[in-house]
Amino acid sequence: MPVLTTPVKKDFSVRGEDSETQQHGSNTTTKVQLQSVTKTYANGTHALLNANLEVKKGEFLFITGPSGSGKSTLLKLLYGQELPTQGEVIVDECNVADLRGDRLSLLRRRIGIVFQDYKLITQRTVAENVTFVLQAQGYTRKEIQRRLEPTLKLVGLLSKADCFPDQLSGGEQQRVSIARAIVGTPPLLLADEPTGNLDPDNSWQVIQILQKLNSFGATVIVTTHDEQLVRRCNHPIVQVRNGTLSRK
Ligand SMILES: Nc1ncnc2c1ncn2[C@@H]1O[C@H](COP(=O)(O)OP(=O)(O)OP(=O)(O)O)[C@@H](O)[C@H]1O
Numbered sequence: 262m263p264v265l266t267t268p269v270k271k272d273f274s275v276r277g278e279d280s281e282t283q284q285h286g287s288n289t290t291t292k293v294q295l296q297s298v299t300k301t302y303a304n305g306t307h308a309l310l311n312a313n314l315e316v317k318k319g320e321f322l323f324i325t326g327p328s329g330s331g332k333s334t335l336l337k338l339l340y341g342q343e344l345p346t347q348g349e350v351i352v353d354e355c356n357v358a359d360l361r362g363d364r365l366s367l368l369r370r371r372i373g374i375v376f377q378d379y380k381l382i383t384q385r386t387v388a389e390n391v392t393f394v395l396q397a398q399g400y401t402r403k404e405i406q407r408r409l410e411p412t413l414k415l416v417g418l419l420s421k422a423d424c425f426p427d428q429l430s431g432g433e434q435q436r437v438s439i440a441r442a443i444v445g446t447p448p449l450l451l452a453d454e455p456t457g458n459l460d461p462d463n464s465w466q467v468i469q470i471l472q473k474l475n476s477f478g479a480t481v482i483v484t485t486h487d488e489q490l491v492r493r494c495n496h497p498i499v500q501v502r503n504g505t506l507s508r509k
C-alpha cells in the first residue's frame with residue numbers, strides 16, 4: 262500500500278540499505294517518494310504543502326482531489342517538469358532535482374506520461390504520434406512495428422492509425438495519448454486525468470488497460486476526479502486538498 266510517510270528522520274542502517282538509498286531514505290522496493298515536498302509557483306501559489314508519499318514498485322495508486330488541488334503538480338514533480346521549492350522528490354532512488362540533461366532524459370525514458378492536455382502533434386498521424394518517442398529513443402523499425410499494432414488494438418484505435426488528431430474525437434485523442442505512454446512498456450506510468458474526456462464505458466476500458474500494464478509489473482499512478490470510477494476499483498487512494506495529501 263502507498264504510505265503517506267511522516268517527515269523523514271532516517272533509520273536506514275537498521276534496514277541495511279546501500280549508501281545511495283540511505284541518502285534518499287528509500288529502498289529498492291520504493292518507486293516514488295516525496296519527502297516534505299512544498300511546491301510554490303513563481304506567482305506565489307502554493308500547489309503542494311509539506312507532502313509526504315511513498316509508492317512501492319508494482320503498486321496502483323489513485324490520486325483524487327478537486328480542481329486546482331495540486332494533482333498535476335504532483336505528477337509534474339515526479340517527471341521533473343517542475344522542481345520542488347522545498348523537500349525531495351525521489352524516483353528510482355534518484356533525487357529528481359539532481360538530474361540534468363542525459364540523466365533526466367534517461368529517467369524520463371522509464372516513465373510513461375499521459376498528459377491532461379494530451380500534447381499530441383497535430384501534423385502527425387495517430388501511428389506517428391504513438392511511435393515518435395520510440396523512434397527518438399533509437400528503437401528499430403521492426404521493434405516499433407511489433408509494438409504499434411497491439412498497442413493501438415489495446416486502446417481501440419487500430420482503424421484510426423492513419424488519421425490526424427483533428428480527425429478524432431476528444432476521447433479518441435485521449436486514447437492516443439494513452440497508447441503513446443504505454444507503447445514503450447514503461448516501469449512507471451503517470452496518468453493525469455486519463456479518463457477526463459471519456460464516457461463511463463470508455464473510462465472503464467482505460468482503467469482496465471492501466472491495470473493490465475500494472476499486472477505486468479508497472480507502477481501506476483492515476484489522477485482523477487471520477488469518484489465513481491475510483492470506487493469501482495480496489496486500489497489505494499490518496500486525496501489532495503489545497504496541496505495537502507491524505508489517505509482515503
Ligand atoms: N505554472 C503555474 N504557475 C502558477 N500557478 C500554477 C501553475 N500550475 C498550476 N498552478 C496552480 O497550482 C495549483 C495546483 O494546480 P494543479 O494543476 O496541480 O491542480 P490540479 O489538481 O491538477 O487541478 P485540475 O483537476 O483542474 O487539473 C492551482 O492553484 C493552479 O492554479
Ligand SMILES: [Mg+2]
Pocket residue numbers: 332333334377453
Ligand atoms: Mg490537473
